[in-house]
Amino acid sequence: MPAQRAIVTGAGGFIGHHLVRALKADGYWVRGVDLKYPEFGTTVADEFELLDLRRWEQCETAMRGARGAEVYNLAANMGGIGYIEHHKAVIMHDNVLINTHVLEAAREEQAERYLYTSSACVYPIYRQQSPDVTPLREEDAYPADPEDGYGWEKLFSERQCRHYWEDYGLETRVVRFHNIFGPLGTYDGGREKSPAAICRKVALARDGEAIEVWGDGSQTRSYCYVDDAVEGMRRLIHSSHRDPLNLGQERLISINELVDLVASIAGKRVTRHHIAGALGVRGRTSDNTRLRAVLGWEPTVSLEAGLRQTYEWIAAQLAARSAAAPAPLRAPAVAPLR
Numbered sequence: 001m002p003a004q005r006a007i008v009t010g011a012g013g014f015i016g017h018h019l020v021r022a023l024k025a026d027g028y029w030v031r032g033v034d035l036k037y038p039e040f041g042t043t044v045a046d047e048f049e050l051l052d053l054r055r056w057e058q059c060e061t062a063m064r065g066a067r068g069a070e071v072y073n074l075a076a077n078m079g080g081i082g083y084i085e086h087h088k089a090v091i092m093h094d095n096v097l098i099n100t101h102v103l104e105a106a107r108e109e110q111a112e113r114y115l116y117t118s119s120a121c122v123y124p125i126y127r128q129q130s131p132d133v134t135p136l137r138e139e140d141a142y143p144a145d146p147e148d149g150y151g152w153e154k155l156f157s158e159r160q161c162r163h164y165w166e167d168y169g170l171e172t173r174v175v176r177f178h179n180i181f182g183p184l185g186t187y188d189g190g191r192e193k194s195p196a197a198i199c200r201k202v203a204l205a206r207d208g209e210a211i212e213v214w215g216d217g218s219q220t221r222s223y224c225y226v227d228d229a230v231e232g233m234r235r236l237i238h239s240s241h242r243d244p245l246n247l248g249q250e251r252l253i254s255i256n257e258l259v260d261l262v263a264s265i266a267g268k269r270v271t272r273h274h275i276a277g278a279l280g281v282r283g284r285t286s287d288n289t290r291l292r293a294v295l296g297w298e299p300t301v302s303l304e305a306g307l308r309q310t311y312e313w314i315a316a317q318l319a320a321r322s323a324a325a326p327a328p329l330r331a332p333a334v335a336p337l338r
């Protein structure tokens, strides 16, 4: 029997690189697509194509022969809160083009199933104003008041998936990730998210030194390890659930507590120096009631276990980098579309 086929966009990125590995380990034939090759480690995809998915013709190339295949659309211009708060126009521009074109090309090629990676940033600001936030249920996304820029675009693309099912019968799935972290993710350059940034700062700090923390550090989030994100995505695409589904952990932790946890993993005493910075909402966590009901499963890797893996990987990267010639911090990878 021929291998099941999958096309993964964003396969040069953090979650996409992990997803390709998992699919290959399961015997899939995989085509990866991205603007760039994976930064950390070589891809194991059968084909890896450098394409700009903002462009329609390049999406047609990416999706060619998709009939019967699973399409995982992870490509996005994105980053941590500091990046998404300051690049709203380009994020909306790029991601609307990517998602519109990839979805339409997948439909034209009669892909078997299509999974879109949305975000907890779709949830309304008015439900996330306290660090002691009520966990967010899928239906809480409306009435809409999402994160400006990135969150609006995610909500729009979620809706597009729904209408492609209703109008064309394309089997679409939508996952709402809540802060995915783990090794092989961006840890500097401005696009990194809080767990990676904190791991980097702690790894670079000497014992007893202070690290910078944006805001008062009492804002809360929940964090989900990348292996669980991959497992959940794969379970969801094979399920019959067409509405958006949370994928995250329910455990709420403040940024200050996260710093303390990473410091204890590193075996360092680290103090916090609070500075002005992008903060996002005051509190955000996932309600996994529907996740459990739909998939009969939920993320299992503890924050401690996941952070240990992540810290050790980032510390090793930094050590290797300082042993070599000092590298400049990376500039944002995506060039404007002309």
Ligand SMILES: NC(=O)c1ccc[n+]([C@@H]2O[C@H](COP(=O)([O-])OP(=O)(O)OC[C@H]3O[C@@H](n4cnc5c(N)ncnc54)[C@H](O)[C@@H]3O)[C@@H](O)[C@H]2O)c1
Binding pocket: 009, 010, 011, 012, 013, 014, 015, 016, 033, 034, 035, 036, 051, 052, 053, 054, 073, 074, 075, 076, 077, 078, 079, 094, 098, 117, 118, 119, 120, 176, 177, 178, 179, 180, 181, 186, 193, 333, 334
């Ligand atoms: N990591 C998280 O915590 C998180 C949370 C919520 C949602 N998501 C979503 O999950 C998906 C994957 O996230 P990630 O953390 O792996 O991000 P990432 O930035 O590591 O990966 C995204 C990839 O998309 C590629 N890309 C950007 N523009 C492109 C273009 N025009 N053409 C082709 N490729 C392009 C980038 O080069 C990058 O490799 C994204 O859609 C993101 O919005 C992630």
